Amino acid sequence: MQKAAEAGSGPHYLALRDRLAEEIACGALGAGARLPSERRLQLGSGAARGTVREALFQLEAEGLIYRRDRSGWYVSPPPVVYDPTRWAGFMTYVAEQGRVPTTETLHQHTVAAAAVDAAVFGCAVGAPLYALARRRAIDGRPVLIERILVDPAIAPGLIDHDLDGSLTAVLTGRYGVRVVRNHVEMRPCALIKDIAQALGVASGTPGLLVVRRSYDAADRIVEYDHEYWRHDAIRVLVEVRTRD
Structure with missing residues (x-):
């Protein structure tokens, strides 16, 4: 059932990815800002923990956010x-x-x-x-x-x-x-x-x-x-x- 839903609407993590990307683009999350913890993102979106991580990894691959070791996720400064x-x-x-x-x-x-x-x-x-x-x-x-x-x-x-x-x-x-x-x-x-x-x-x-x-x-x-x-x-x- 989950695979069928994803086939119709796209992978679930993309919705969270798009929301965070929009907040970065409009300045709601500015350069250097710390993102909410994975736990808070999970509670706020109702997504599974794995889905939250997929969204974050996608944003990292795009260069929009980065990880600080043992500190969390942050919005990347302009390159x-x-x-x-x-x-x-x-x-x-x-x-x-x-x-x-x-x-x-x-x-x-x-x-x-x-x-x-x-x-x-x-x-x-x-x-x-x-x-x-x-x-x-x-x-x-x-x-x-x-x-x-x-x-x-x-x-x-x-x-x-x-x-x-x-x-x-x-x-x-x-x-x-x-x-x-x-x-x-x-x-x-x-x-x-x-x-x-x-x-x-x-x-x-x-x-x-x-x-x-x-x-x-x-x-x-x-x-x-x-x-x-x-x-x-x-x-x-x-x-x-x-x-x-």
Whole structure:
């Protein structure tokens, strides 16, 4: 009987999803607002607990809400616009959009190049590379973990600098490094293990992986970057001009 009802009217969770989405759209639930508990949503809608969770998971998949570990569900802030064709650093393009960016360096040290990284940099396996891991936030909310590899020949002594700000500014200002080309790949991912923990989200939360190789005029790789984004924090926008 339940399957027949759902076939005629659509899945039950969509009604609750639509109601919450409308409250978000009209501002009744503003950015950063905490949603009622799952128990309250269940009592208020008369829906089963599983139905409530399906509605919440659907809204999370759409980027409208997000979970704080052991805290509940919240309305997602507006995403920042990201143009992968620019070599504008995170600190720059987030601030340009009237938001407050912050960066926290989790570690910075020298590592031996693994085979896959050696192939990218064109160096020998075991050659030294600088490895950085940083947590970046927008308006105080952690939104991405980035793992960056840099060739020490490009920027000798880089890891001795304070890198809690703009890496782009350090590379440009201190080392005269200019990027002329970016190779960018994007794909969905799940935020798991230490990445999920660092972002304060449940393991398995949807994410977006941005892999970028930045090259200078001599076609050397300036940085090899893996960015693990919360999927609701970013909107990719690329302007393409056509030729006659």
